[in-house]
Each structure stands twice: as C-alpha cells, then as structure tokens.
Amino acid sequence: MSFQTTETIQRLWETFLRDQLAAMPPAERQKFEQPFEQRFSELLKGAANGENSRDGFLDLVGLGDNGPPDFDKIAYPHITPDFDDAVVPSQLHAAAELYYIYQHERMKIFEVVDTLLRLFRLGKMRIQRGPGARGLYLLEKWQPLRYKRADRMVAYRRAFNYGTAQAPAGAVVNRNFHRQMVGFMVSLGQYFRDLLIGEVIRGGQVIEQRPFGSVATVQRIGLDLRYALDRSTYGNIFSLAMETGHHLKTVLQLLDAPDIKKAFDANTKWDVVEIVSNRYLGGVAEPSQRAKMAESGRRILQFVADNDFKTATDPILFQSVVRPMGAHAEAWVAAYRMTPEGRGFPGVTPALQSVLGIRQAA
Structure with missing residues (x-):
C-alpha cells in the first residue's frame, strides 16, 4: 500500500x-x-x-x-521493532539457576561438602554404613564430571561480574549486572509502595485502580537486565548451570542424611553447614540472608526471562501480573541490606535514582 x-x-x-x-x-x-x-x-x-x-x-x-x-x-x-524480543530464553533461565547456585556458593555449601569428604576419607567423622557415608562415597566418585570450582568462578564472573576470577580473553562480562539487579528490585519495591500510597489516598483499590507507580521504570530496567544477561551467558553457562544444579541438589540431600546430622549433633542440614563452617572454614557466611536472596533472586530472574515488557501493556494487567514479584523484591532487598556488600545500601529511592542516572540534590 x-x-x-x-x-x-x-x-x-x-x-x-x-x-x-x-x-x-x-x-x-x-x-x-x-x-x-x-x-x-x-x-x-x-x-x-x-x-x-x-x-x-x-x-x-x-x-x-x-x-x-x-x-x-x-x-x-x-x-x-524486534530488539526486545531478540533474546534466548534458555540462557536467561540458566542465568536464574546460576544465580541460585552462586548464593549457595557464598553460603560455603560446596566447601562444607569438600570438608566432609576429607573428614570421611581421614576417618575423623564417626559414620560408616549409613546413608550419609554411602552418599559421601558416591559423591567422591561423581564429583561434577566436567565443571569444577574454577569453572564455576569463571561463570559467575561472566554472567554477574561476581568474584575475582580472571575472565577469559574476549569473553563478554556482564559488568552492570549487580547495579541492574538492585535497580530492578528497588523499582518493583518503589512501584508497590507508590501503589499503596495511591490506595490510601483514594480510599481503596476499587476507585481509579491505576497506580501512581511508574510501569515504564520497571519495564526499562527489566529490558536492560534481559539484554545484558542474554549477551553474557552464551557458551557453557547453560550446561554448567544444569550440571552444577544437579550437583547442588545431591549435596543438599546428602547434608540432610541422619548419620551426618548425628555426627555433628545437628537437627537440620543447615545446622551441619553452620557447625562445619565455624569449626573448619573460619566462620559461617550469612546463610539466612543468602538463602532468601537465592530464592527471591531466582524467581525475579525467571520473571524477567519470561516477560516481554511490552510498551503498550495495560497498567492494570501489568499490576496483576507483577504483584507476586513485589514480595520477592522486598524480601531480596531486606536480605541484601544485611549482607556485607549490602550494608551501604542507601535505600529504595536513592538507589533507584542512581540506576536511572538522576543526580541527587546537595
């Protein structure tokens, strides 16, 4: 025409x-x-x-x-326009699983299991025929077939710019991931705080349901997060996340074995992690905060992977879809503020202004 x-x-x-x-x-x-x-x-x-x-x-x-x-x-x-759709969903889902694995790495889960293997081999742990002993024997034979700790550290550096491992020459490193991750969490938090204020002012959810919060801010940061993760998680990230995820699942089941818990006078697997960390690894590493960041961070990244963030979306529909994510975002921010790297967190509004490039008044 x-x-x-x-x-x-x-x-x-x-x-x-x-x-x-x-x-x-x-x-x-x-x-x-x-x-x-x-x-x-x-x-x-x-x-x-x-x-x-x-x-x-x-x-x-x-x-x-x-x-x-x-x-x-x-x-x-x-x-x-198709730029926002040009992502590989499987890579983004693998990044979500890798983030979950990373938080457990920070909790020293893999170091705790390596310590148990050493104690079992040296005869310093009083277990012999129970499910935990058998699990340690099998785990030593089945240790991740291809991807060791060094491979995980490189993957964390490439996908999230976490850790101090040297990135391979020529590889794309997602240097802004943490800034964008914090920005997306605080934008969701700000969105629902504004929505709550709007409901209070208007007297309820029924009158003029459209929230005061900006949908565009959540969409913009979400799209940037999708794009950056997509361009940095090619290669072996998918296979590494799958293999290490199965390894982590096996490890967590092993730590819950009754003979291993009895050997350390523990009630739960997390008691085993805490006791072994304090006794052999120089101290425990924020298991409560890391567990919540792993759970909520993975769910948020899965939401980012599956949402296309269309510009002309209905704000009421967007509000209904994103509402379950608000609780995860607030939980992640609350846990993050209790970690060493998050204790300098300036608050939701200043953090959001920083991500959006808004200069704060003196």
Missing part, C-alpha cells in the same frame, strides 16, 4: 478513535483502549506488507517495473 494511503489510514484512525471513545460511557472506555491500539498496529502492518512491498526500495530508485513513481505511491516502509 502506498505511503499516501498509509498516511490517510493514520489520520482517519485517530479521528475514528476519538469519536468512538467519546460516544462510550467512561466506565467502558478502558475495555476498548487496548484492543483499539492493537487493531491500529495490525492495520499499519497490513498496509505496509502488500504484494509489492518488498520492491519499495527498487521503486524508490527507479529500478522497478514501472520506472520511478511519485513519492505518494511508494510503499510505506513499516519496520517491526
């Missing part, structure tokens, strides 16, 4: 939309706003993708079948 025809459709559509919405009762307008916008996009796409749309450039330079036409007869160059 020609440029002039497409331009006419755009002009007439705005007039049609204004007249139709004006004729509707205010209570019903909201139901049709989003369908009208979707229909407008379909009309523009259909108008630009006619039979001869692929020859638009040839017509423009005069190489088409009919010679150089007038400008008003050139096909409209409608380009579908």
Whole structure:
C-alpha cells in the first residue's frame, strides 16, 4: 500500500478513535483502549506488507517495473521493532539457576561438602554404613564430571561480574549486572509502595485502580537486565548451570542424611553447614540472608526471562501480573541490606535514582 494511503489510514484512525471513545460511557472506555491500539498496529502492518512491498526500495530508485513513481505511491516502509524480543530464553533461565547456585556458593555449601569428604576419607567423622557415608562415597566418585570450582568462578564472573576470577580473553562480562539487579528490585519495591500510597489516598483499590507507580521504570530496567544477561551467558553457562544444579541438589540431600546430622549433633542440614563452617572454614557466611536472596533472586530472574515488557501493556494487567514479584523484591532487598556488600545500601529511592542516572540534590 502506498505511503499516501498509509498516511490517510493514520489520520482517519485517530479521528475514528476519538469519536468512538467519546460516544462510550467512561466506565467502558478502558475495555476498548487496548484492543483499539492493537487493531491500529495490525492495520499499519497490513498496509505496509502488500504484494509489492518488498520492491519499495527498487521503486524508490527507479529500478522497478514501472520506472520511478511519485513519492505518494511508494510503499510505506513499516519496520517491526524486534530488539526486545531478540533474546534466548534458555540462557536467561540458566542465568536464574546460576544465580541460585552462586548464593549457595557464598553460603560455603560446596566447601562444607569438600570438608566432609576429607573428614570421611581421614576417618575423623564417626559414620560408616549409613546413608550419609554411602552418599559421601558416591559423591567422591561423581564429583561434577566436567565443571569444577574454577569453572564455576569463571561463570559467575561472566554472567554477574561476581568474584575475582580472571575472565577469559574476549569473553563478554556482564559488568552492570549487580547495579541492574538492585535497580530492578528497588523499582518493583518503589512501584508497590507508590501503589499503596495511591490506595490510601483514594480510599481503596476499587476507585481509579491505576497506580501512581511508574510501569515504564520497571519495564526499562527489566529490558536492560534481559539484554545484558542474554549477551553474557552464551557458551557453557547453560550446561554448567544444569550440571552444577544437579550437583547442588545431591549435596543438599546428602547434608540432610541422619548419620551426618548425628555426627555433628545437628537437627537440620543447615545446622551441619553452620557447625562445619565455624569449626573448619573460619566462620559461617550469612546463610539466612543468602538463602532468601537465592530464592527471591531466582524467581525475579525467571520473571524477567519470561516477560516481554511490552510498551503498550495495560497498567492494570501489568499490576496483576507483577504483584507476586513485589514480595520477592522486598524480601531480596531486606536480605541484601544485611549482607556485607549490602550494608551501604542507601535505600529504595536513592538507589533507584542512581540506576536511572538522576543526580541527587546537595
């Protein structure tokens, strides 16, 4: 379809939309706003993708079948935006699992198991025939087949820029991950705090349900987080996360074996982790905070991986979809503030301003 025809459709559509919405009762307008916008996009796409749309450039330079036409007869160059969709979901899900594994690495889970293996081998732990002893024997044979601690450290550095391992030459390192992760958490927290304020001011959730919080801020940081994770988690990140995830699952089941808990006079596997860490590894490493950061951080990254953050989304629908994530974001921020690296956390609003590049007034 020609440029002039497409331009006419755009002009007439705005007039049609204004007249139709004006004729509707205010209570019903909201139901049709989003369908009208979707229909407008379909009309523009259909108008630009006619039979001869692929020859638009040839017509423009005069190489088409009919010679150089007038400008008003050139096909409209409608380009579908697809940058935000150009991600590999499996890589983002692997990054979510890797983040869960990393927090357990910080809890010294793998070091605790290595210590148990050493004690078992040297005969310094009073277990012999129970499920824990058998599990340690099998674990020593089954230690991650390909990816050792050094491989995990490189993966953490590439995907999250965590740790001090040297990144391989030429590899993409996600240097802004932590800043974007904190920014996404605080943007969700700010969104629901603004929503709560709006509900208090308006007297409830029913009156004017649209929240004061900015959907665009959550979407913008979420898209940046998706893009950065996608471009830094290629290669062996997926296979490493899968293999190490199975290893971590086996390790946690092993620590819960009754003979191992009895050997350390422990009630739970986390008591075993704490006792072994204090006795052999120089102290415990924030298990309570790390466990919550692992749980909520993985859930948030899974949400980021599966959400396309469309610009024209219905704010009420977005509010319903994202509401379960608000509790995870607040829990993550609360746990993060109790860790060594998070004790300098300035608060939700200053942190969000920093991520958005807003300079604070002196």
